Amino acid sequence: MNIRNLKYLIAVADYHHFGKAAELCFVSQPALSMQIKKLEKSLGVLLIERTNKRVFLTETGKLIVQQAREIVCRTEALCETASQLKDPFCGELRLGIIPTLAPSLLPRIIPELSALFPKLTLYLAEDTTLNLLKKLNEGHLDCALLALPVEGDFTMHALFDEEFLLAVPIGHPLAKQTMVNFADLADKTLLLLEDGHCLRDQALAVCHSVNAVESKKFRATSLETLRYMVAAGVGITLMPKLSCRSNDGVCYLPFKTLPIPTRTIGLIWRRSTAKKILLTHMVEHIKNLSAVNFSHANALL
Amino acid sequence: MNIRNLKYLIAVADYHHFGKAAELCFVSQPALSMQIKKLEKSLGVLLIERTNKRVFLTETGKLIVQQAREIVCRTEALCETASQLKDPFCGELRLGIIPTLAPSLLPRIIPELSALFPKLTLYLAEDTTLNLLKKLNEGHLDCALLALPVEGDFTMHALFDEEFLLAVPIGHPLAKQTMVNFADLADKTLLLLEDGHCLRDQALAVCHSVNAVESKKFRATSLETLRYMVAAGVGITLMPKLSCRSNDGVCYLPFKTLPIPTRTIGLIWRRSTAKKILLTHMVEHIKNLSAVNFSHANALL
């Protein structure tokens, strides 16, 4: 048995076709057929049932393929480990991020990160927390930027706390204040995001603690929609600080009452990742950036 | 990279010597040297520092070897899976068993099991529960016969309940009774096994529930020692039913009071074992054997 054998087997398992599997493996069909046969012989079991029109795995084959995938996956991880140890700041990094953070945070950190890690290719994926965790576990992502805490066996590093501000239309009675109390929100109705966004749950928690309620008529699909709804005078909402802007027809009021509602933004990754060194450096850099750029004074772009 | 490469690397990591590692791998030293060099080149990192007198792993090498061991281990597991699927009742089975069970149970099941699985080679290892669990986890054992429940992520199957009987010397006042009550034990002193035996803990639990106490002067290293001490009139003890004999100078009294003190004997294995089929068959056979042979009527040999 060798790793190539296993890769060929997995290709056949994925394509149910020797020819296509061979193509995928960049070898000729007979070469692949022969290797599969050799593997079967060395294991002493039939892995694939071949008829001329149909190729499918035996029950034994399914179990073996399952283990083969694990092995191939680990060999790739080994290579990745070596490559990262050679140069931790080189290669690719697949970064997941939640939609309520991406448009506001990325422009503030990507330019600096690109400059700091010029040999690094960054791939970005925007998705909900639940999907990000899934993709992380499946190895499709290397790390994720999201609101802590999350469930799962990940290494988690808090980066900064992001305040929530109350967003009201310019003409709103509260817009005359410079700050807002919890009491101001009592029995008010807030516009929130639709299900799936972690921000929705955090906002609901705030609602609960100040005796506000969610609007039953409307659930937004994005923060931008939410902002336009507020600007249009439909209602008020909570907005994370980094997403607050000036001169957009909305008035953002910071909270005066302690504890100020916030969410903690963090970077997480699989404990077993090969990119530990790069990622811990990245945490430090983002922490520094946030301290300098997202501070109270200049958080509003 | 291939599996052979990794095996060679692991051998060097284990022996810190190219020549000896090569011998272990049944190849010449240059062949091994070349493969290691090839691996280093393909990974792009230095794995081993060579001076003419000393061979040692780089920090990178240590991390890579760690992963290599995992991979090689899994390839062996894959082979084992195939072999077990080909013939589940063939090959080797490494069975662990606790010392307070081995001498009494094995003679009652090994002959039948040998007959049922003639192509199976059975290796037996006697050790305490803690050590058995460790060896199971490390892959040095395939399964273990012990008292349930145990801590850990294992598949567990109860086989039978084994009663505890009170062992008293023939001349003892209680020896005149045919059975014994919990009340008979109140404030009595019992001889127990030394630390490490699960039976000790179970006996202590019984002591606690009947207000008996442990003898402070003596702790036995085995059930046999315990039996001799009782026969010599030093004290009384609890004896698991399968270890009770007739005509050995000791009188074994069953408990009359409900619930009769017992321990549950079970077979456990790693959830990921390749020998699932064999082991589940074995569970059924031992259950049947226990129903037929360890029943109340003929438990005393």
Added chain:
DNA sequence: CTATATCATAAGGTTTCCTTATTGATAAGA
């Protein structure tokens, strides 16, 4: 300074593996 131990290198042969061409078997269509 010599001997020894130890890993690296070199040259040549063996084995493994791959490629192209072809065969054989089966299912679908005429």
Added chain:
DNA sequence: TCTTATCAATAAGGAAACCTTATGATATAG
């Protein structure tokens, strides 16, 4: 029923990988 298309197996020859033996280089010990 015969033909055709599809697809995996087989065969033969060449390329690559790998191993072996012999030799080289270098550091340590005496």
